Amino acid sequence: MRFRDWQHGSVYLKNKTADMTRKILKYILYILLSAAALVSITVFAVYIGYQHTLSTLGEMKVAFQPGELGKWVNPFIGTGGFRAYTSGDNIPGATLPFSMVRLSPDSRFFLGRNFFDESTVGSAGYYYADNHIMGFSHTRLIGTGAWDGGHFRVTPSVGEKSLHNYNEGKYNRFSHKNEIAFPGYYAVWFHKQNILAELTTTERVGVHRYTFSGKKTPHILIDVSSSLGKGRTAEGEVHVLESGEITGAIRTFGNFTSRYGGLKVYFAARFSRAFTSHTLWSANRIFENITDLIADTLGIDCSFEGLTE
Secondary structure: OHHHHHHHHHHHHHHHHHHHHHHHHHHHHHHHHHHHHHHHHHHHHHHHHHHHHHHOOOOOOOOOOOOOOHHHOOOOOOOOOOOOOOOOOOOOOEEOOOOOOEEEEEEEOOOOOOOOOOOOOOOOOOOOOOOEEEEEEOOEOOOOOOOOEOOOEEEEEEOOOHHHHHHOOOOEEOOHHHEEEEOOEEEEEEOOOOEEEEEEEOOOOEEEEEEEOOOOOEEEEEEOOOOOOOOEEEEEEEEEOOOOOEEEEEEEEOOOHHHHOOEEEEEEEOOOOOOOEEEEEEOOEEEEOOOEEEEOOOEEEEEOOOOOO
16 A cells, blocks of 8 residues: 555656646747747837838938939948948948048947947948938048048037937937938938038038027037047047137047057138037036147037027
8 A cells, every 4th residue: 555655646746747847848938939029029120110211212402403413323322231241331421532521421320329339330430221310520431341530520419418418329310301412412401400411522621511490509519539430539639719710630540540550630620600608528527618628539519509599
């Protein structure tokens, strides 16, 4: 009797253990299927958003028109592709043959600025699938697949949190339907900020025109230490002259320039309207009531109080 009782208890214990194992395996399977479904839905949603961005075409009308031959040119060709690996690393911005300036928007990757190590997915700074613009920088490599340049990014903004938003990565959202480009000219309308940005160039000068239509105070930010990709900067300086001109310099280290000690680039910025106040910054530090700053990372926020009244 005792042997039978023990044997019966052993069989019961084995059955109970088997049932528990099946339940655990079933729960694990449910979790895996749920995770797979969630990933699939997320990927599908991203794909739909990606395709929607790609299918949006420019509808904006501007006062300028391309020339007889320029109307046949589409500067957006080569700015798309899946990730940067199949992109032509082209730009829609303004430039001239053999010039020093390639003035073009720097876009933020549509999945977020921290999704990849680089702040910009396209090595030239612009990627057609993106929907935020960090600003407009003056130098870059085109078609190389290498990150270099991105000097002196200019960002228009409005309101007292302009600098804070920029440093926090809250860039201007845009749509391709509010964007236009042809040889020597680029424009985009930031709907939420009520800002029209227009770009053109000479051989050595980037020309910006910003039209502010809202009631908030306009700001023009110049990120002296801006760069594309993982580029780092050093030996930066910025000076605000009595005339209202801003001068400065920075040494940048990109994919190519880091091989020979970096590249020192200088700039001078002039405004058609005088700014009423300015703030200098370096990393997370803010400096008011000073006109000169030397640091490895730095920039200037120019405010135009009363401009929209």
